[in-house]
Amino acid sequence: MSVSAYAATDQWKEQARDEWAAGAAAWRKWHAPFAAMSRAATDAIVRAVQATPGMQILDVASGTGEPALALAAAVAPTGAVVASDLVPEMLADIEGIARRQGLTNLACRQAEAEELPFDDHTFDGVTCRFGAMNFVDAPRGLGEMRRVLKPGGRAAFVAWGPRDQNPFFHATMAPVLKRVQLPPPEPGAPNTFKFARPGSLSEALRAAGFRQVEEESRAIRWVWPGPVEEFWAASREYGPSFRQLVRHLPADEVDAAVAEILANLRRYGDGRQVDFPAVIVVATGLG
Numbered sequence: 001m002s003v004s005a006y007a008a009t010d011q012w013k014e015q016a017r018d019e020w021a022a023g024a025a026a027w028r029k030w031h032a033p034f035a036a037m038s039r040a041a042t043d044a045i046v047r048a049v050q051a052t053p054g055m056q057i058l059d060v061a062s063g064t065g066e067p068a069l070a071l072a073a074a075v076a077p078t079g080a081v082v083a084s085d086l087v088p089e090m091l092a093d094i095e096g097i098a099r100r101q102g103l104t105n106l107a108c109r110q111a112e113a114e115e116l117p118f119d120d121h122t123f124d125g126v127t128c129r130f131g132a133m134n135f136v137d138a139p140r141g142l143g144e145m146r147r148v149l150k151p152g153g154r155a156a157f158v159a160w161g162p163r164d165q166n167p168f169f170h171a172t173m174a175p176v177l178k179r180v181q182l183p184p185p186e187p188g189a190p191n192t193f194k195f196a197r198p199g200s201l202s203e204a205l206r207a208a209g210f211r212q213v214e215e216e217s218r219a220i221r222w223v224w225p226g227p228v229e230e231f232w233a234a235s236r237e238y239g240p241s242f243r244q245l246v247r248h249l250p251a252d253e254v255d256a257a258v259a260e261i262l263a264n265l266r267r268y269g270d271g272r273q274v275d276f277p278a279v280i281v282v283a284t285g286l287g
């Protein structure tokens, strides 16, 4: 990597830490409905890593706790899960949630994916849900995940499919993007849709040394268990990409953009819940 590429990575890392830390209180506040909304993605990764009692699993970029909590339930009583994240503020409530769920086999550890503080070949399984696209150095982060996996152990990843197949993003982002001209993401920079192109995540996994890599696109439901207005309030608070976009909007355009966003969202709401179709990418590989 060139000196300037290192400088870019350092700058992205600082930005990532600041952005995720700024949203952490909101992520924690909305943890329960978000866990409900993302249930199908949780189930997909728990199945993909083949979690069974007794396994030792590392979850990378755990955020406020999913899928780490579901994995802890799946490997109990003899297995254990380490939930890790770049940002300690994200992890702050997870052990308390685990205790309230009767789980005693989950520990949290602040850890940067690109420099995991674990010995080689420590874990039977490693997982990362909606995280790898946010790594500032994805090849290095994926390589670290393979390093800490036991030979023959299984890694499982969930990433977002294309934006236009995910109205959850499209409905909120399109009214902003039509009002502001943003440059395309710099090559290699963190980007929510980095692994949306079919085959791109499996290419990255093979390049990181994983064997028997498999990838599939899967249609799921992404259901917020409350009215549209609540979903919008939450997304506005915790969605990092949305917060960044709104910053670029001219002040006199904000109200019009928000009215358009709410109109878009109401197409998916019935007053009780907001029911989006969604497409995720599920990929696995062996260490």
Ligand SMILES: C[S@@+](CC[C@H](N)C(=O)[O-])C[C@H]1O[C@@H](n2cnc3c(N)ncnc32)[C@H](O)[C@@H]1O
Pocket (backbone or CB within 6 Å): 016, 020, 038, 060, 061, 062, 063, 064, 065, 066, 067, 084, 085, 086, 087, 090, 111, 112, 113, 114, 128, 129, 130, 131, 134, 135, 136, 141
């Ligand atoms: C979209 S959230 C996903 C959280 C959770 N896995 C989920 O599916 O809800 C992305 C998370 O990645 C974390 N993150 C970003 N860059 C990271 C890095 N380089 N190493 C570890 N975690 C990172 C952020 O702090 C944030 O908690």
